[in-house]
Amino acid sequence: MATITYKCPSCGSSLTFDGNAKEMACSSCGSQFEVEALKQAIEIEKESENFNEGTNWQAKDEGFSDEELNRTRTFNCSSCGAELITDETTVATECAFCGSPSIIPAQFTPGTRPDSVIPFKVSKDRAVELFKNYFKNKKLIPNLFKKNNQIDEIRKLYVPYWLFSCTADADITYSAKRVRSFRRGNYRITQTRHYRIRRAGTVDFKDLPVDASEKTDNKLTESLEPYNTKDALPYVPEVLSGAQASRADVAIEDSKKRADERIARSMQNELRSTVLGYESVVPISTKINVPDGTCYPALYPMWLITTKKADKTYTFAINGQTEQLTCDIPMSVPKAIGWFLGIFAGSSAIITFIMSLILQFR
Numbered sequence: 001m002a003t004i005t006y007k008c009p010s011c012g013s014s015l016t017f018d019g020n021a022k023e024m025a026c027s028s029c030g031s032q033f034e035v036e037a038l039k040q041a042i043e044i045e046k047e048s049e050n051f052n053e054g055t056n057w058q059a060k061d062e063g064f065s066d067e068e069l070n071r072t073r074t075f076n077c078s079s080c081g082a083e084l085i086t087d088e089t090t091v092a093t094e095c096a097f098c099g100s101p102s103i104i105p106a107q108f109t110p111g112t113r114p115d116s117v118i119p120f121k122v123s124k125d126r127a128v129e130l131f132k133n134y135f136k137n138k139k140l141i142p143n144l145f146k147k148n149n150q151i152d153e154i155r156k157l158y159v160p161y162w163l164f165s166c167t168a169d170a171d172i173t174y175s176a177k178r179v180r181s182f183r184r185g186n187y188r189i190t191q192t193r194h195y196r197i198r199r200a201g202t203v204d205f206k207d208l209p210v211d212a213s214e215k216t217d218n219k220l221t222e223s224l225e226p227y228n229t230k231d232a233l234p235y236v237p238e239v240l241s242g243a244q245a246s247r248a249d250v251a252i253e254d255s256k257k258r259a260d261e262r263i264a265r266s267m268q269n270e271l272r273s274t275v276l277g278y279e280s281v282v283p284i285s286t287k288i289n290v291p292d293g294t295c296y297p298a299l300y301p302m303w304l305i306t307t308k309k310a311d312k313t314y315t316f317a318i319n320g321q322t323e324q325l326t327c328d329i330p331m332s333v334p335k336a337i338g339w340f341l342g343i344f345a346g347s348s349a350i351i352t353f354i355m356s357l358i359l360q361f362r
């Protein structure tokens, strides 16, 4: 005869059957459990064991054609080390990253070819206006910035990204508690109910961007999101005219890892937001599956503006499509939060959210 040993969901000790209460009891923490509930808990755990975990990304990388290479100019910045490309008609005189004039032509080493480009919608004049407007009616800004804010440099830069699209499945089991305290005669009784809660869902992600340039801070680029890929054009060297593009130099495996993290975080938040009304909720098993994701390289437009104050350089970045602005000026609380946390682009990525398998027991 097979015997099943039930473990206490609260503390992990073995449970024994209490004949008087007709329940399983834990001698270690004093919890009691209905046999039926324990059976359901085991069922739930078994079902999620069958869930396929893992992510699989197919990257599109076609490489530059010889003809494109002929129409592309490459140079390196000997000041900051940036590797930049532009088209044959653009005379590059300074580095789009650091503004240094010490840029030298370089041999083009064919790397990742952008598949599409979001062109600039924000003009240079408009970028300057956005910079000036930023300081108006800002109460939390340091006094240093109250007047005479001059643009030191303004540069037009395309930032390389990998864009990830997939249908992701998540299966998360939570351990939750509800605590109730009441008086009975001379006793104060605290009753804790334990729950196993399982949530499963599917989320479609479309063009989730991951910064592919080492030179741009991920926190900065993520706080400029979202971009709208419906304006994107197929890549031709001419789109770089008058601008510079940074080379995609982050290893694709690292970009995939970052996409996995963002997808996991987004799905954890979505599923967790449906588990309500408990004193404590702890995920005990989190499984995410992306069976056939795809990603492709793209260029996104950004204006970079620097301003100098008391010998320090501050950077403003403006989304060249949407006018979204971010900067590293301290004390401006809402902007600082955006800068440090990186505003999550989950809202643009999540198109559908289907809840299924909502199981609860007590």
Ligand SMILES: [Zn+2]
Pocket (backbone or CB within 6 Å): 008, 009, 010, 011, 012, 013, 026, 027, 028, 029, 030, 031
């Ligand atoms: Zn126990």
Ligand SMILES: [Zn+2]
Pocket (backbone or CB within 6 Å): 077, 078, 079, 080, 081, 082, 095, 096, 097, 098, 099, 100
């Ligand atoms: Zn530079």
